[in-house]
Amino acid sequence: MTTYLLRNASILGGETTDLLLADGVVAAVGPDLAAGPGADGATVVDATGLLALPGLVDLHTHLREPGREDAETVDTGTRAAAMGGFTAVHAMANTEPVADTAGVVEQVWRLGREAGHCDVFPVGAVTVGLAGERLAELGAMADSAARVRVFSDDGRCVSDAVLMRRALEYVKAFDGVVAQHAQEPRLTEGAQMNEGELSGRLGLTGWPAVAEEAIIARDCLLAAHVGSRLHVCHVSTAGSVQIVREAKARAAREGGWEVTAEVCPHHLLLTDELAATYDPIYKVNPPLRTAADVEALRAGLADGTIDVVATDHAPHPHEDKDCEWAAAAFGMLGLETALSIVQETMVDTGLLDWAGVAERMSAAPARIGRLAEHGQPLTVGAPANVVLYDPAVRRVVDPATSASLSRNTPYRGMELPGRVVATFLRGTPTVLDGALV
Numbered sequence: 491m492t493t494y495l496l497r498n499a500s501i502l503g504g505e506t507t508d509l510l511l512a513d514g515v516v517a518a519v520g521p522d523l524a525a526g527p528g529a530d531g532a533t534v535v536d537a538t539g540l541l542a543l544p545g546l547v548d549l550h551t552h553l554r555e556p557g558r559e560d561a562e563t564v565d566t567g568t569r570a571a572a573m574g575g576f577t578a579v580h581a582m583a584n585t586e587p588v589a590d591t592a593g594v595v596e597q598v599w600r601l602g603r604e605a606g607h608c609d610v611f612p613v614g615a616v617t618v619g620l621a622g623e624r625l626a627e628l629g630a631m632a633d634s635a636a637r638v639r640v641f642s643d644d645g646r647c648v649s650d651a652v653l654m655r656r657a658l659e660y661v662k663a664f665d666g667v668v669a670q671h672a673q674e675p676r677l678t679e680g681a682q683m684n685e686g687e688l689s690g691r692l693g694l695t696g697w698p699a700v701a702e703e704a705i706i707a708r709d710c711l712l713a714a715h716v717g718s719r720l721h722v723c724h725v726s727t728a729g730s731v732q733i734v735r736e737a738k739a740r741a742a743r744e745g746g747w748e749v750t751a752e753v754c755p756h757h758l759l760l761t762d763e764l765a766a767t768y769d770p771i772y773k774v775n776p777p778l779r780t781a782a783d784v785e786a787l788r789a790g791l792a793d794g795t796i797d798v799v800a801t802d803h804a805p806h807p808h809e810d811k812d813c814e815w816a817a818a819a820f821g822m823l824g825l826e827t828a829l830s831i832v833q834e835t836m837v838d839t840g841l842l843d844w845a846g847v848a849e850r851m852s853a854a855p856a857r858i859g860r861l862a863e864h865g866q867p868l869t870v871g872a873p874a875n876v877v878l879y880d881p882a883v884r885r886v887v888d889p890a891t892s893a894s895l896s897r898n899t900p901y902r903g904m905e906l907p908g909r910v911v912a913t914f915l916r917g918t919p920t921v922l923d924g925a926l927v
């Protein structure tokens with residue numbers, strides 16, 4: 491196994507230092523390690539001007555395999571993840587077949603190991619076939635080789651309160667968490683974009699904020715009632731942030747239950763005004779919201795109400811997006827641009843420092859997913875999951891260069907800050923010099 495010496499990196503934006511990666515772990519941290527023990531014969535990577543962050547962890551990725559290999563495969567999706575600085579992703583369960591048995595989650599887990607670009611942790615479905623009628627084999631998935639801890643019907647909401655209660659009770663047995671896609675189905679029938687003055691003007695069926703907020707409020711009450719762990723996927727409204735903030739205060743007072751929440755990069759940057767283009771590249775679930783919502787999401791992420799940035803990377807083939815708005819699929823790519831969007835919206839605005847970014851894009855998602863080998867600070871003995879990032883460069887997003895099989899990025903042609911220069915998974919580079927290894 492090759493030893494790597496990263497020279498003059500800035501860990502989380504602090505003083506420059508060297509890092510020695512050997513035998514899968516951070517073997518040494520300090521100045522001038524080249525002359526020190528273990529550095530003999532190491533491959534040197536000049537990290538001058540680069541940030542070193544712990545490998546990023548995504549709680550919410552759609553890899554599409556099995557079933558929609560025309561959109562993405564575990565191999566191509568994890569290539570995109572490595573290019574974005576991720577060393578672990580949670581693969582959502584809405585595949586074909588649905589990941590609702592030990593067999594399917596083990597298949598996805600194995601495909602991830604074979605591809606080798608980053609660790610793949612399958613998410614298990616909450617209900618059989620995502621149908622919302624009866625609980626899937628949560629225990630069997632937890633006990634499988636894939637060791638599932640995160641359960642979600644994402645793409646659909648577990649709208650039945652009794653099923654949601656049972657799921658929250660069930661996952662306590664193995665310290666699991668239920669990740670809810672909060673969308674009250676009756677309030678969003680046929681919904682196409684954020685409900686507001688604009689949806690009326692554009693003639694597109696509105697998606698009211700209350701459809702998200704009502705489910706989040708209900709689920710926080712259920713989690714408190716049964717004493718379990720709830721994770722709220724892709725929070726998108728100011729009201730949702732406030733509900734999570736109040737629920738967290740209650741959980742802190744009471745103890746015995748927990749709510750965590752995530753926000754997606756696109757909800758931190760883009761607004762519903764883009765729907766006026768009628769370009770389905772901006773069609774996403776939950777929808778892009780207002781500038782006031784964006785502001786509240788940024789504030790919630792800054793103050794820790796929202797724990798995690800998760801990509802909701804949702805690849806779609808050309809024919810599913812290149813059609814009229816109402817017929818187009820929901821979703822956009824996210825893995826390769828997530829860190830740049832967070833820099834643009836949170837760091838360059840002064841809302842968050844790099845330590846805060848590492849907490850929200852690595853440590854917190856690893857904690858929620860119960861991943862012992864990820865999200866650890868870059869100190870001696872930690873697994874050598876590292877991303878080297880250049881925050882000073884700017885680049886124009888070109889979908890043609892994406893490692894993903896799909897091209898549906900809303901950032902095409904946009905100039906964004908930063909670039910992932912290298913990603914290391916347990917000391918082995920998956921990306922070097924900005925290219926896949």
Ligand SMILES: [Zn+2]
Binds near residue numbers: 671723724776
């Ligand atoms: Zn979702």
